[in-house]
Amino acid sequence: MSEPLERPDTAHRPRWRETLSVLLKNRLAAVGLLALLGLVVVALLAGVLTRYGINEQDVANRFAAPSADHWFGTDELGRDIYSRVLMGSRVSLQVGAIAVGISLIAGTLLGLVSGYRGGWLDAILMRTMDVLFAFPVVLLAIALVAVFGPSLRNTMIAIGVVFTPIFARVVRGSVLSVRENLYIRAVRSLGASDLRIVLRHVLPNVAAPVIVQTSLSLAFAILLEAALSYLGVGVQPPEPAWGLMLSDAQRYMEQGWWLSVFPGLAIFVTVMAFNLVGDGLRDALDPQQRSIIESRGVGGDA
Amino acid sequence: MAPGMPDESSAAAVLTVDHLDVRFATKRGVAHVVRDLSYQLHAGETLAILGESGSGKSVSTLALTKLIPIPPGRVAGHVRIGDHDLVAMAEKELLGYRGARIGYVFQDPMTSLNPVHPIGRQVTEGMRFHLGVSEREARERTVDLLRQVGIPDAEKRLDDYPHQFSGGMRQRVVIAIGLSCHPDVLVADEATTALDVTTQAQIVELVGRLQDEIGMAVIWITHDLGVVAGIADRVLVMYAGEVVEEAPVDLLYATPRHPYTLGLMSSLPVLGDLERRELAAIPGMPPTPLALPPGCGFHPRCAYRSDPRCEAEHPALVEVEPGHRVRSFYEVPESDARAAAAAGRIDIEPPDAADRSAAS
Numbered sequence: 233m234s235e236p237l238e239r240p241d242t243a244h245r246p247r248w249r250e251t252l253s254v255l256l257k258n259r260l261a262a263v264g265l266l267a268l269l270g271l272v273v274v275a276l277l278a279g280v281l282t283r284y285g286i287n288e289q290d291v292a293n294r295f296a297a298p299s300a301d302h303w304f305g306t307d308e309l310g311r312d313i314y315s316r317v318l319m320g321s322r323v324s325l326q327v328g329a330i331a332v333g334i335s336l337i338a339g340t341l342l343g344l345v346s347g348y349r350g351g352w353l354d355a356i357l358m359r360t361m362d363v364l365f366a367f368p369v370v371l372l373a374i375a376l377v378a379v380f381g382p383s384l385r386n387t388m389i390a391i392g393v394v395f396t397p398i399f400a401r402v403v404r405g406s407v408l409s410v411r412e413n414l415y416i417r418a419v420r421s422l423g424a425s426d427l428r429i430v431l432r433h434v435l436p437n438v439a440a441p442v443i444v445q446t447s448l449s450l451a452f453a454i455l456l457e458a459a460l461s462y463l464g465v466g467v468q469p470p471e472p473a474w475g476l477m478l479s480d481a482q483r484y485m486e487q488g489w490w491l492s493v494f495p496g497l498a499i500f501v502t503v504m505a506f507n508l509v510g511d512g513l514r515d516a517l518d519p520q521q522r523s524i525i526e527s528r529g530v531g532g533d534a
Numbered sequence: 535m536a537p538g539m540p541d542e543s544s545a546a547a548v549l550t551v552d553h554l555d556v557r558f559a560t561k562r563g564v565a566h567v568v569r570d571l572s573y574q575l576h577a578g579e580t581l582a583i584l585g586e587s588g589s590g591k592s593v594s595t596l597a598l599t600k601l602i603p604i605p606p607g608r609v610a611g612h613v614r615i616g617d618h619d620l621v622a623m624a625e626k627e628l629l630g631y632r633g634a635r636i637g638y639v640f641q642d643p644m645t646s647l648n649p650v651h652p653i654g655r656q657v658t659e660g661m662r663f664h665l666g667v668s669e670r671e672a673r674e675r676t677v678d679l680l681r682q683v684g685i686p687d688a689e690k691r692l693d694d695y696p697h698q699f700s701g702g703m704r705q706r707v708v709i710a711i712g713l714s715c716h717p718d719v720l721v722a723d724e725a726t727t728a729l730d731v732t733t734q735a736q737i738v739e740l741v742g743r744l745q746d747e748i749g750m751a752v753i754w755i756t757h758d759l760g761v762v763a764g765i766a767d768r769v770l771v772m773y774a775g776e777v778v779e780e781a782p783v784d785l786l787y788a789t790p791r792h793p794y795t796l797g798l799m800s801s802l803p804v805l806g807d808l809e810r811r812e813l814a815a816i817p818g819m820p821p822t823p824l825a826l827p828p829g830c831g832f833h834p835r836c837a838y839r840s841d842p843r844c845e846a847e848h849p850a851l852v853e854v855e856p857g858h859r860v861r862s863f864y865e866v867p868e869s870d871a872r873a874a875a876a877a878g879r880i881d882i883e884p885p886d887a888a889d890r891s892a893a894s
Contacts, residue, residue: 425629
């Protein structure tokens, strides 16, 4: 009874390709992935796709409504909003990638050490993470930026620090269950060192929840950067960050809806895309969910 | 099928276990899991360690290379390979012995392979760091190994993942991993228990054949008397963390001397025996290692208990005939021993279907 049927040869594919094909069967996740790809292309080609400089002022044309000349209109200084939103995508993606990168690396390392070693080291690390985790995220980020001064770099570091406990916890939890597996004892009995066991045998088995957490955190990091910039402690003017543009636009609500709608939409689309992909990945990487999705042939409970 | 018994005096032992003692510090006190265990193992020899769950048989072999968590575990005594004492060794030095000198094969083939790596990589892994061979050479050796353990189309299956194999095939892969660095000693810890009887017989035969080919010694841990009868040269019967009887396999099966061994044999069903009595179970439960009874560890369950010393004194392991040692104050009558031996008679070579159900 304990012997499952051997899988047919169609299952003979690398794991990431299998995951991708399941992911793409989920329509919402596919849309999200497409939006992300578009976003990356836009960020890369922003210089080519725009006609105006981000700080090019056309004072005669302040608060111009969207037109063929200025697709998203102009702001209070006569700057082209389309150009600024497009260039702003670079800031957002950069903040997302670097901030989440920091927390991904730091959190994964801490989680691996904590979970694999256990004991007093685990207790100290995790209580530290708990303290960090207990702070309201925005407050902690503001405090960090207040100490080190507002700048794009410090914003990324602050967000990275704030997100580290999330990764540390996710990784530690998975490590605790993975390290109890017989295959870990088996490679230990083969003479593998702790470092080797952690890197080659534990880490790949905790990758799934980390990947999911990464894509959800990207969305959250971009949102947080927007919030911090909006509050004036993030990216500083005249940089074209979406949160900052919203913050400025707030004062001119009555002069033109386009000042706030387009940067707002950009944030919405980006965050939504990351969330959809994150949810899709969670389903695709979870074997139980995967079989449900495969049997239904569609996704969409996200 | 079992290779001939090496002459104990002439052949040098590949492994000498000397007064091995394992304790665990727990919240409820110290658990004394392995007590004063000594044995020698020679090249090509098969030693079976027989005992029920919790008798310390697995822990005693894990402790050989300190694979138990330390602390809370504590290992004392000596484990010698050549001139080296593994118990005194630091973890770093031990890494060179695990897998390379003492290989392990664990019970459950379903979980002893890492699901995220193709099986080829899992077999080559040990060779890479123990033997220092290149990835290409390791892969070639792996193909040979997989063929040896009977995996068809070995070279095509290197990049398959564990879930693409059946249980029996997976256990073959696990054995290939255990053999990959040519250990002097292979510890097969219930290596066939999770498999169906046919596969079990194949694996038993496979290990025996490989043993003949490469002259490796095997420690076969089991609670299955049928397997023991088929493959072992010598048997250690363990109870409550210590050896209660030790004998060459034919002596043990002809005249078991310890009441516990007798009980084990009498509790076996015999296939085709229609007018047979009820199965004789051993009453009671084995003692917890946290609170071992004073005197003989087995006395609370012993049917032959009579001597007042049973409850007060700890019996020593005494040689009753050449190579046959027993830890008991009581001499089991010859007739009882023969009766139990008849009940436990297992004439067949491969493991018997009937005693699996009794064992588990």
